[in-house]
Amino acid sequence: MRDPKASSTIRPEAIIIVTGSELVRGELADENGPFLAAELARLGLACRRITIVGDDPGLLESAIAEGLDADLCVISGGLGPTHDDRTIELLAKAAGRELHVDLELERAIDLVGRRYARNVGSAYHAFQAGVRKQASIPEGAHVLGLAGTAPGVTLEREGRVAVALPGPPNELQGLWPAALASEPVHNVLVRVPPFEHRVLRFYGLSESTLAAALEQAGGESGGVTVTICARERELIAEIFVEPGAEARAGELEDALAAADPDTLFSRDERPIEEIVLELARERRLTLASAESCTGGFVAGRMTGVPGASDVFLGAIVAYANEIKEGLLGVSTETLARHGAVSAECALEMAEGARRALGADVAVSVTGVAGPGGGSSEKPVGLVFLCAAGPDGRLEQEITFSGGRDQIRRYASVAALHLLRRLLTHFRHIEV
């Protein structure tokens, strides 16, 4: 609707379309929307919406037709060989272009199909049917390359660009650099005006308190936009600054930071596990975890960071009490007197993990994840944590609300933040 060339200070707009019937039936959570949205935000485009739609031709076509109205429309999924893969055909229809078979593309897909059939020991005829279908692209479209047998495609139309990419996240992400490097997409990206983005992250602060601090400082104004959102019990304030509004942005940033300085832990977007690993690395300390109710989530997050192995040694998931006793050395008396969900047990688990895993610092988590197993004394959501290091310990008791998965995730985040606090205050001991 709006003229893409109207003003050079307006950010080009993008629409993301994700297709897959399993997504609108809730059988799978989409990963491509978040990936593409983060990429587009990083590049400075404004994402109008993410539309998730099934493979019904009418609904998919109307979603694509809406998408073609944006400066950049990225479509994921529906490029496969099966009957319900209809993206390219409907993109052509929505754009008013004919489909034609790209002979070079057909040869390339044929080759990949033959190789794959050989590898999995499958008969090639199962693949052959899909080759011509996958080699058919709209008139004027350009091929970005193949992911498996699926081609990524760009289509330019009156200064607006559509990009179709395969649905499997690794294939989409594999073709994404080629999409960015392609001439049509590049021509959209050069229209992005300069902009700035600041982040403040808090742990242990209420959303209302931060909203009140923003209000008292005069709120959004003069080219500064602020969003506040809670995520896994972290509170994230983002400040978007138009050119010339740096001074006003600085005022708001200071006011937000002053809302509760003790809870402000980061001014960048690195996940908490990366912050913890870096703190330990700087202090030359190794890390480990002892987990009961979180069942390995803390270790899973730590080891998700590339290069974690120089700091993070490992974990003991002590789900059964026998393992708490046998491997972590939690005393039989502690378990009998206080139970596995207790501050005493958390403390012995953390010290036991340091010993058993040979780590300088260990964090432990034990709690009632539910839905069963709660009591009036120890309700579902009650979690005890302990971070123990060479110069001291931090202990914490929290009761989380929510379902089993949420309690486990929140408890993992709490464990990571407890480690952060312990490491931040670590008094370096010269050896």
Place this chain on the structure above:
Amino acid sequence: MRDPKASSTIRPEAIIIVTGSELVRGELADENGPFLAAELARLGLACRRITIVGDDPGLLESAIAEGLDADLCVISGGLGPTHDDRTIELLAKAAGRELHVDLELERAIDLVGRRYARNVGSAYHAFQAGVRKQASIPEGAHVLGLAGTAPGVTLEREGRVAVALPGPPNELQGLWPAALASEPVHNVLVRVPPFEHRVLRFYGLSESTLAAALEQAGGESGGVTVTICARERELIAEIFVEPGAEARAGELEDALAAADPDTLFSRDERPIEEIVLELARERRLTLASAESCTGGFVAGRMTGVPGASDVFLGAIVAYANEIKEGLLGVSTETLARHGAVSAECALEMAEGARRALGADVAVSVTGVAGPGGGSSEKPVGLVFLCAAGPDGRLEQEITFSGGRDQIRRYASVAALHLLRRLLTHFRHIEV
């Protein structure tokens, strides 16, 4: 557009709208869309689309206006006290209704706010500003109850119903039962015609082979719809059956099942970890894991199932070689000769976990998750697995493609399926 009362054999249609600027910027992956979509599918509604949109008033209003066209529109997010929470105001605008302050609701929110402020030791004035805003609802709307200080709301309009729910997943899920029980939503649900849904799940089968089997059996026809999708290397075929098409559905089901019977592992939707726990429970075997590159993901999935503790004892995350040696008893010679990423190491890890954790059956995973650490001999993605039990072992070597996170997730799924295969073939030994 279409008359909701046109035919009693047409499934009512739903649109899900999820609002949050952090979602269109890709800083967070939406959880509410998948939850709501799964719920609506379970109830037999056809979900037309999931629209994810930021808090820009124009874009959110037009998304809501689209949503109001569906039989049921569920909106998540934007109900909070802050300046960028605009859902209720825009719902009223899109529906052509005035906003009014619900006095009873105002009293209820006021009470919650005061209690919360007392709990967190915060001044109440920080909350007060938001109370009137959160107590304002469209004329004719009904309040479903409070989650925190945010009210869920239903609004009926010419037989079509909109439901607004808070954005935090636990709050949304907490109010969902009240939404389903409300009269307007109930009136939509009773219009759902009977339908049937069958599932076949395969592991180790190619999408093309299954698509070819469907094609050979005559494809979709006569009231039977089939979708095929790959998810974490499992292949899921779903058959949707209209009343009267049961015979045709049975033919297609048999044809798909015959595509490669060895790879068909389930005819229901239970996650693989639940299947594994149940197999072990039936055989009275306890389980454990020894994880290197997956860093606790296998244990995390196992312990995500409520009641896992009677079967799953725990895990050792042996990220450092010292832990592989010290706790799992992997021999120094094995590590020196074959390296930590080897079939030999995987075998010793699995047997070591059985011993150290006192479990009947253990699975081990060791591999190169990347992005660094690969070599021509042991490339990124190479993973060795071993499942060991009282009557035998299964070993596997796989090379996964994709990024670090994907390789780790795929390797966890492979470990769970290896356990499934071992347990399925377990010869029961009378003790």
